[in-house]
Amino acid sequence: xxxxxxxxxxxxxxxxxxxxxxxxxxxxxxxxxxxxxxxxxxxxxxxxxxxxxxxxxxxxxxxxxxxxxxxxxxxxxxxxxxxxxxxxxxxxxxxxxxxxxxxxxxxxxxxxxxxxxxxxxxxxxxxxxxxxxxxxxxxxxxxxxxxxxxxxxxxxxxxxxxxxxxxxxxxxxxxxxxxxxxxxxxxxxxxxxxxxxxxxxxxxxxxxxxxxxxxxxxxxxxxxxxxxxxxxxxxxxxxxxxxxxxxxxxxxxxxxxxxxxxxxxxxxxxxxxxxxxxxxxxxxxxxxxxxxxxxxxxxxxxxxxxxxxxxxxxxxxxxxxxxxxxxxxxxxxxxxxxxxxxxxxxxxxxxxxxxxxxxxxxxxxxxxxxxxxxxxxxxxxxxxxxxxxxxxxxxxxxxxxxxxxxxxxxxxxxxxxxxxxxxxxxxxxxxxxxxxxxxxxxxxxxxxxxxxxxxxxxxxxxxxxxxxxxxxxxxxxxxxxxxxxxxxxxxxxxxxxxxxxxxxxxxxxxxxxxxxxxxxxxxxxxxxxxxxxxxxxxxxxxxxxxxxxxxxxxxxxxxxxxxxxxxxxxxxxxxxxxxxxxxxxxxxxxxxxxxxxxxxxxxxxxxxxxxxxxxxxxxxxxxxxxxxxxxxxxxxxxxxxxxxxxxxxxxxxxxxxxxxxxxxxxxxxxxxxxxxxxxxxxxxxxxxxxxxxxxxxxxxxxxxxxxxxxxxxxxxxxxxxxxxxxxxxxxxxxxxxxxxxxxxxxxxxxxx
Ligand code: BGC
Numbered sequence: 001x002x003x004x005x006x007x008x009x010x011x012x013x014x015x016x017x018x019x020x021x022x023x024x025x026x027x028x029x030x031x032x033x034x035x036x037x038x039x040x041x042x043x044x045x046x047x048x049x050x051x052x053x054x055x056x057x058x059x060x061x062x063x064x065x066x067x068x069x070x071x072x073x074x075x076x077x078x079x080x081x082x083x084x085x086x087x088x089x090x091x092x093x094x095x096x097x098x099x100x101x102x103x104x105x106x107x108x109x110x111x112x113x114x115x116x117x118x119x120x121x122x123x124x125x126x127x128x129x130x131x132x133x134x135x136x137x138x139x140x141x142x143x144x145x146x147x148x149x150x151x152x153x154x155x156x157x158x159x160x161x162x163x164x165x166x167x168x169x170x171x172x173x174x175x176x177x178x179x180x181x182x183x184x185x186x187x188x189x190x191x192x193x194x195x196x197x198x199x200x201x202x203x204x205x206x207x208x209x210x211x212x213x214x215x216x217x218x219x220x221x222x223x224x225x226x227x228x229x230x231x232x233x234x235x236x237x238x239x240x241x242x243x244x245x246x247x248x249x250x251x252x253x254x255x256x257x258x259x260x261x262x263x264x265x266x267x268x269x270x271x272x273x274x275x276x277x278x279x280x281x282x283x284x285x286x287x288x289x290x291x292x293x294x295x296x297x298x299x300x301x302x303x304x305x306x307x308x309x310x311x312x313x314x315x316x317x318x319x320x321x322x323x324x325x326x327x328x329x330x331x332x333x334x335x336x337x338x339x340x341x342x343x344x345x346x347x348x349x350x351x352x353x354x355x356x357x358x359x360x361x362x363x364x365x366x367x368x369x370x371x372x373x374x375x376x377x378x379x380x381x382x383x384x385x386x387x388x389x390x391x392x393x394x395x396x397x398x399x400x401x402x403x404x405x406x407x408x409x410x411x412x413x414x415x416x417x418x419x420x421x422x423x424x425x426x427x428x429x430x431x432x433x434x435x436x437x438x439x440x441x442x443x444x445x446x447x448x449x450x451x452x453x454x455x456x457x458x459x460x461x462x463x464x465x466x467x468x469x470x471x472x473x474x475x476x477x478x479x480x481x482x483x484x485x486x487x488x489x490x491x492x493x494x495x496x497x498x499x500x501x502x503x504x505x506x507x508x509x510x511x512x513x514x515x516x517x518x519x520x521x522x523x524x525x526x527x528x529x530x531x532x533x534x535x536x537x538x539x540x541x542x543x544x545x546x547x548x549x550x551x552x553x554x555x556x557x558x559x560x561x562x563x564x565x566x567x568x569x570x571x572x573x574x575x576x577x578x579x580x581x582x583x584x585x586x587x588x589x590x591x592x593x594x595x596x597x598x599x600x601x602x603x604x605x606x607x608x609x610x611x612x613x614x615x616x617x618x619x620x621x622x623x624x625x626x627x628x629x630x631x632x633x634x635x636x637x638x639x640x641x642x643x644x645x646x647x648x649x650x651x652x653x654x655x656x657x658x659x660x661x662x663x664x665x666x667x668x669x670x671x672x673x674x675x676x677x678x679x680x681x682x683x684x685x686x687x688x689x690x691x692x693x694x695x696x697x698x699x700x701x702x703x704x705x706x707x708x709x710x711x712x713x714x715x716x717x718x719x720x721x722x723x724x725x726x727x728x729x730x731x732x733x734x735x736x737x738x739x740x741x742x743x744x745x746x747x748x749x750x751x752x
Pocket of ligand 1: 082083144191269270403
């Protein structure tokens with residue numbers, strides 16, 4: 001054998017020399033280490049060399065964020081990190097406390113709501129690429145993000161980590177993000193699959209939803225991510241059909257791995273695994289963050305007590321279960337390792353580079369939405385003195401909010417951003433209200449002292465007084481990342497602005513004609529003062545470059561082009577969630593035997609069905625405060641007649657185009673939206689649904705034709721009885737506009 005190898009190597013050398021090529025040494029190690037081999041061959045070879053114990057060790061955590069590789073074979077550990085807005089600071093091996101590194105302060109990127117509000121898939125690609133570079137640099141193999149749970153209620157504390165209320169928009173935005181991350185040999189782990197649309201009782205809510213709603217509203221973005229090549233997906237905490245979603249036969253085996261053919265790894269949410277037998281059979285591949293039943297947290301062998309650790313091995317050894325599932329799990333995990341840390345590409349990544357900050361700034365600015373601009377108050381011009389009011393003008397927002405909390409290398413506040421952008425202008429600051437003066441999450445602190453002794457009345461009086469003589473008053477408030485605001489683990493309790501902010505805004509509106517209100521949040525909020533405020537901007541948690549992005553828009557350095565990725569209703573009561581059965585759920589008969597004792601599982605029914613977001617408001621003809629897809633610009637756009645490529649189609653493929661002209665005096669971008677209506681449907685369908693969009697940049701006076709391609713899928717609804725997507729023959733209308741409520745033209749065609 002050895003001689004044969006020698007002989008063949010000699011032949012190769014001779015061949016190479018005769019072709020004038022330098023000799024390439026043949027790989028003489030085991031096949032799984034041979035980077036020239038196809039991935040599946042490496043996987044099978046590695047698998048064939050592993051013991052059962054080694055395979056089981058792959059399937060569960062060994063620390064808070066890592067799992068063991070196969071040390072004997074030199075197959076590395078798998079390292080995960082949150083996700084989704086930056087690379088989380090390092091924690092201790094077995095604790096949430098900080099490891100105390102000095103080299104883990106990252107670039108904080110804008111919240112995913114901001115990315116979704118950009119309506120620009122190419123920016124999603126940029127986002128994925130740069131955050132993937134940061135993850136790779138920090139030697140992470142799995143980025144726990146992006147999140148694509150649909151915005152069902154404005155009270156959901158984690159909406160800021162998601163991509164809005166529309167499955168088509170979220171689907172278009174998630175794919176480039178995933179591909180950008182993975183271009184760095186870092187797996188994106190799309191979360192939280194599925195039906196995890198609230199934080200209240202997230203560990204023990206059983207969701208009942210009809211199949212049509214599941215397939216039309218809650219699954220498409222996950223499916224798009226899988227079709228886009230996602231290497232990992234995270235199961236959610238809640239239950240569906242009475243099974244926990246981290247080991248759920250229907251969601252994981254039937255749909256994800258069955259219908260969609262997912263070949264990647266299902267990772268549990270941290271502490272989302274409850275049962276060894278179901279974890280073995282129901283589609284889970286890797287278990288993380290379990291509370292170890294009956295053992296002290298942090299005990300040295302606690303990880304061996306995970307549901308997929310010793311209990312799994314015991315079942316195999318006693319012959320209670322076979323190894324078919326184990327081989328499948330190990331195969332998927334090896335695939336992930338060969339796609340990431342053992343990929344032949346050897347990417348190295350980049351961390352806190354100038355390009356990363358530039359990307360954060362650009363994505364942030366492109367996501368900001370101009371909601372109101374009466375009398376062209378904005379952009380700021382000819383100002384000598386500006387009063388800035390509000391805690392969110394100074395409060396660092398990268399810390400807090402739960403697992404997406406970051407230790408940012410720097411964070412430019414809105415106040416600092418404005419001061420830097422307007423050097424000749426006197427900018428004075430007044431607090432206006434006290435929100436949350438704290439600034440700590442898991443041991444990462446902002447170091448800001450936001451303590452305040454003045455009363456609420458005094459703070460308002462001081463702000464009003466300071467407004468005298470100012471050319472502009474810019475109020476910067478909204479929500480923050482504290483509990484019951486925009487934060488993981490607990491939903492908001494009120495739709496209105498907290499901390500008495502409405503009174504501050506009313507007082508300023510009564511004092512100054514040039515009031516600009518900037519709302520920073522990841523959710524819609526009530527705005528009872530909206531008619532008294534001339535200029536209104538929806539800002540988001542924009543990370544490191546927050547202040548630069550906002551200043552870019554307020555000064556006009558960037559012409560705003562963001563559009564709302566979710567509806568702002570006037571009041572909560574206008575929305576679809578009317579009963580406790582719908583939200584937050586009611587205690588049912590099932591019990592969860594948790595480590596805190598027996599907890600009744602909440603039963604929750606999505607009885608509003610497909611009528612989520614604008615689908616609801618439009619079907620009920622309830623005018624929202626600001627509609628889905630809405631956002632203004634410093635210029636104006638005129639839409640010409642929309643046209644279809646053919647009047648009749650047999651397969652549903654039609655292209656729709658519309659000329660759009662910049663009719664103002666500054667350059668800017670417009671998000672042109674295409675909604676499909678099915679007026680002749682035999683089933684109840686929404687008034688219309690987003691099925692295409694494009695963002696187009698136009699110089700003043702310039703016209704461009706925007707074209708989108710529709711397919712049979714764009715025309716279909718999910719027929720639960722047939723378990724199939726159905727496009728019914730008949731007339732379809734395409735409504736083309738600048739928002740869901742601002743339709744500029746309609747064109748029809750027929751499906752034969
Ligand atoms: C969150 C996940 C997160 C994980 C690890 C969980 O509590 O739901 O989104 O990735 O913790 O921090």
